[in-house]
Amino acid sequence: MNTMERRDFLKLSAMAAATAAAQAKAGVERTALHKDAHGIRWDKAPCRFCGTGCHVKVGVKGGRVVAIAGAEDADVNKGLLCVKGYHVGGILYGKDRLTTPMLRKEGKLEPISWDEAITVIAERIYKNPQKFAFYGSGQWTIPEGYAAQKFIKGGLSNNHIDPNARLCMASAVTGFISTYGVDEPAGTYDDLDNASVVIFWGNNPAEMHPVLFSRIVDRRSRGEKVTIIDIGTRRTRSTEFADHYLEFRPQTDLAIANCIANYLIENDKYDKAFVEKYCNFRIDVDDKTRDLLGKASTFEEYKAKMSTYTLEYTSQLSGVSVEKLTMLCETFADSKQLITSLWCMGVNQHYRGTAMNRLLHGIHLLSGQFGKPGAAPTSLTGQPSACGTAREVGTLAHALPGGRIVAKPEHRADCEKAWNMAPGTINEKPGYHTVLMFEKFCTPTAEGGDIDTILVQVTNPGQTLPNLYKLFDAKKDLADKFLIVSEVYPTATTEIADLVLPAALWVEKSGVYGNSERRTQQWFKQVEPPGGAREDVWMTIAIARKLYDMGYPGMKDKDGKFIFSYKDEQGNEVPIWDYAHFNDINVDKALYEEYRPLTHAKHKNVAPYDVLVNAHGLRWPVVQTKDGNWRETRFRFTEADDPFVKKGTGLQFYHSTTNDDKAQIWFCPYEAAPEEPNKEYPFWLCTGRVLEHWHTGSMTMRVDQLRKAMPKAYVELNPKDAADKGINNGDLVKLTTARGEIVLPAWINGRAQPPRGSVFVPFFDEKLLINRLTLDVTCPVSKEPDYKKCATKVEKYNPTEKQPLP
Numbered sequence: 131m132n133t134m135e136r137r138d139f140l141k142l143s144a145m146a147a148a149t150a151a152a153q154a155k156a157g158v159e160r161t162a163l164h165k166d167a168h169g170i171r172w173d174k175a176p177c178r179f180c181g182t183g184c185h186v187k188v189g190v191k192g193g194r195v196v197a198i199a200g201a202e203d204a205d206v207n208k209g210l211l212c213v214k215g216y217h218v219g220g221i222l223y224g225k226d227r228l229t230t231p232m233l234r235k236e237g238k239l240e241p242i243s244w245d246e247a248i249t250v251i252a253e254r255i256y257k258n259p260q261k262f263a264f265y266g267s268g269q270w271t272i273p274e275g276y277a278a279q280k281f282i283k284g285g286l287s288n289n290h291i292d293p294n295a296r297l298c299m300a301s302a303v304t305g306f307i308s309t310y311g312v313d314e315p316a317g318t319y320d321d322l323d324n325a326s327v328v329i330f331w332g333n334n335p336a337e338m339h340p341v342l343f344s345r346i347v348d349r350r351s352r353g354e355k356v357t358i359i360d361i362g363t364r365r366t367r368s369t370e371f372a373d374h375y376l377e378f379r380p381q382t383d384l385a386i387a388n389c390i391a392n393y394l395i396e397n398d399k400y401d402k403a404f405v406e407k408y409c410n411f412r413i414d415v416d417d418k419t420r421d422l423l424g425k426a427s428t429f430e431e432y433k434a435k436m437s438t439y440t441l442e443y444t445s446q447l448s449g450v451s452v453e454k455l456t457m458l459c460e461t462f463a464d465s466k467q468l469i470t471s472l473w474c475m476g477v478n479q480h481y482r483g484t485a486m487n488r489l490l491h492g493i494h495l496l497s498g499q500f501g502k503p504g505a506a507p508t509s510l511t512g513q514p515s516a517c518g519t520a521r522e523v524g525t526l527a528h529a530l531p532g533g534r535i536v537a538k539p540e541h542r543a544d545c546e547k548a549w550n551m552a553p554g555t556i557n558e559k560p561g562y563h564t565v566l567m568f569e570k571f572c573t574p575t576a577e578g579g580d581i582d583t584i585l586v587q588v589t590n591p592g593q594t595l596p597n598l599y600k601l602f603d604a605k606k607d608l609a610d611k612f613l614i615v616s617e618v619y620p621t622a623t624t625e626i627a628d629l630v631l632p633a634a635l636w637v638e639k640s641g642v643y644g645n646s647e648r649r650t651q652q653w654f655k656q657v658e659p660p661g662g663a664r665e666d667v668w669m670t671i672a673i674a675r676k677l678y679d680m681g682y683p684g685m686k687d688k689d690g691k692f693i694f695s696y697k698d699e700q701g702n703e704v705p706i707w708d709y710a711h712f713n714d715i716n717v718d719k720a721l722y723e724e725y726r727p728l729t730h731a732k733h734k735n736v737a738p739y740d741v742l743v744n745a746h747g748l749r750w751p752v753v754q755t756k757d758g759n760w761r762e763t764r765f766r767f768t769e770a771d772d773p774f775v776k777k778g779t780g781l782q783f784y785h786s787t788t789n790d791d792k793a794q795i796w797f798c799p800y801e802a803a804p805e806e807p808n809k810e811y812p813f814w815l816c817t818g819r820v821l822e823h824w825h826t827g828s829m830t831m832r833v834d835q836l837r838k839a840m841p842k843a844y845v846e847l848n849p850k851d852a853a854d855k856g857i858n859n860g861d862l863v864k865l866t867t868a869r870g871e872i873v874l875p876a877w878i879n880g881r882a883q884p885p886r887g888s889v890f891v892p893f894f895d896e897k898l899l900i901n902r903l904t905l906d907v908t909c910p911v912s913k914e915p916d917y918k919k920c921a922t923k924v925e926k927y928n929p930t931e932k933q934p935l936p
């Protein structure tokens with residue numbers, strides 16, 4: 131970092147610390163809460179939807195959310211929301227809210243009491259605790275995920291818990307860990323304000339993270355120059371704002387990243403001083419083994435492996451011209467630039483997702499594009515607490531809170547101590563990851579299907595799992611398998627559930643989320659849930675208590691106390707498992723404060739609950755300064771901002787996998803996709819999201835404005851392919867893969883345009899389940915499926931029928 135950059139950096143850091151300190155000083159008076167002249171009570175909450183984590187002002191009158199506004203004083207969104215955010219209040223008021231527990235009796239869901247529902251669940255678990263699995267979510271609040279984690283990994287000594295985040299960011303986790311030894315981005319959204327170049331890698335933030343996208347393009351309207359490079363497999367709304375568009379053949383992004391590395395080395399344009407001081411090299415163990423840590427490599431070995439990826443070879447493989455590849459390589463070679471790379475599902479939902487994540491970190495490290503404001507490799511998340519609850523709380527099947535893993539005895543011991551449980555309580559074997567969990571559930575017990583009960587909270591696997599016929603629909607024929615679903619509305623998952631539990635949603639409960647930039651955000655319950663809907667965290671505690679009452683030993687700690695025992699201010703235990711007393715204390719605060727010390731070991735120190743009450747979130751690590759205030763961290767591993775970096779080191783990767791404070795630069799080869807277009811299925815099929823709907827649409831399809839703006843799924847076709855097949859806008863098209871078929875209307879030259887030989891279908895429409903066609907092959911390291919490419923046949927379907935388009 132040169133003198134000017136460092137001076138600016140320190141100034142910016144001081145400003146950020148002062149803001150956080152001022153917010154933290156306010157104590158727990160709840161500064162966000164006030165009433166306006168119209169009798170509307172305003173409070174704060176993070177948006178319920180994407181991982182951007184925008185801050186919303188919530189207006190309540192007469193017990194209903196009646197108004198929504200962006201929080202002007204929030205760093206993330208500075209008063210702005212996207213179209214979903216402005217309508218977030220509407221998700222509470224769909225006409226078909228679930229309000230009572232329902233048990234399937236003779237094929238039909240019949241209302242039952244909460245007592246009966248909790249008893250049914252506890253009895254199933256009691257009978258076969260190791261055949262029970264918990265399937266959760268990156269929409270779980272931190273206290274919800276923490277309670278679920280403690281319940282199953284501690285209470286049941288069973289690790290079969292996984293969040294849906296396995297389907298969206300598991301490859302980012304393995305990428306971070308294998309590069310830096312610890313998960314989550316070093317940079318923050320502040321990089322977007324400082325970068326001279328922003329690169330979208332298989333990413334469409336104009337639709338998926340619209341407020342972050344605005345944060346970038348708004349700089350242009352202020353006269354700042356920011357170059358946007360879009361690297362993708364189809365033209366999108368983001369492409370319209372790009373200075374350069376590089377369209378690559380699916381899967382060859384691996385070769386493009388390698389080409390940049392090779393170019394920098396071959397032309398002696400990499401940052402030698404940075405690499406020598408802060409980096410090691412790493413490769414896979416052999417040509418077949420793909421694991422988390424690989425083996426050490428010399429620079430010469432790394433260089434020799436990279437040398438295949440010349441501009442010409444990469445151009446031939448990827449379809450990107452030599453000129454455009456040269457432009458990209460030269461951008462990384464130019465030390466005057468400040469480059470931020472953004473990626474999300476295009477890189478993560480990838481058969482070689484871990485490899486692609488590693489390579490992106492690698493080119494940033496090689497070029498020294500790291501550790502300066504504006505220079506950062508940054509993965510984004512799709513869910514509001516994929517970082518907070520899946521990654522930090524560690525609800526993945528192999529993980530434990532605070533960056534720990536079940537495989538390490540000292541990590542298990544830390545948690546057993548924190549939970550006052552006997553040594554040896556936590557099972558050392560990782561549980562089933564998502565795809566395996568549902569495969570075991572959908573396989574007959576006699577054939578090795580050793581999961582017989584799944585409890586699903588805050589997610590919709592009946593629409594989001596890949597290869598749905600195999601991983602979800604097959605359950606219908608297995609009478610001994612039992613699916614429990616906590617939900618807000620009827621969904622593709624509740625459709626075949628055996629027991630449905632009505633859940634409270636968003637500000638109908640208190641919560642804590644962790645967004646994509648390590649920001650922990652808290653909110654309080656603001657309205658009552660409808661009918662008998664209840665908080666997910668209460669459900670978990672009530673099931674645990676029922677097991678305790680039945681004498682299940684794991685639900686007692688070493689002293690014989692219930693594992694979720696919390697006291698009021700007078701020191702009396704509150705029976706929070708009895709819903710009449712659930713709100714007698716702040717259960718969220720009790721769970722969060724129990725969890726908080728567990729975040730310290732890996733320097734992920736989250737802020738105290740009371741400090742978060744009056745902040746628009748704080749970015750960990752958060753440490754207390756000498757004057758008693760709490761200070762957040764914008765740039766990890768850099769001496770200028772990260773409190774855990776040793777003075778005089780500049781940069782310190784203090785969780786390095788090689789124990790020498792260095793990051794790992796990986797070589798990972800290009801490998802063909804597991805399924806490529808062929809004679810029978812000649813097109814690529816890519817799936818994804820749209821601006822108006824959030825994921826499976828179970829919430830946004832209940833908001834009139836959003837549903838009317840985008841009422842149903844469609845297939846995007848290239849105009850030339852459409853012309854060849856005589857397909858026009860609105861014509862029905864049949865897509866067929868080796869796993870299933872679907873019929874939906876064509877949209878040509880609409881919102882986006884795929885290249886020839888490629889089609890795109892969004893997955894939000896529960897009536898048109900595109901995941902019946904997608905592939906369940908996963909990244910060998912992260913176990914995340916590839917939703918972005920498989921082979922499909924495209925046919926015009928009923929020539930006389932047409933459907934309206936958005």
Ligand code: SF4
Pocket residue numbers: 177178179180181182183184207210211212213214215216338339340341342
């Ligand atoms: S960008 Fe994401 S977090 Fe922000 S308002 Fe839109 S959906 Fe909500």
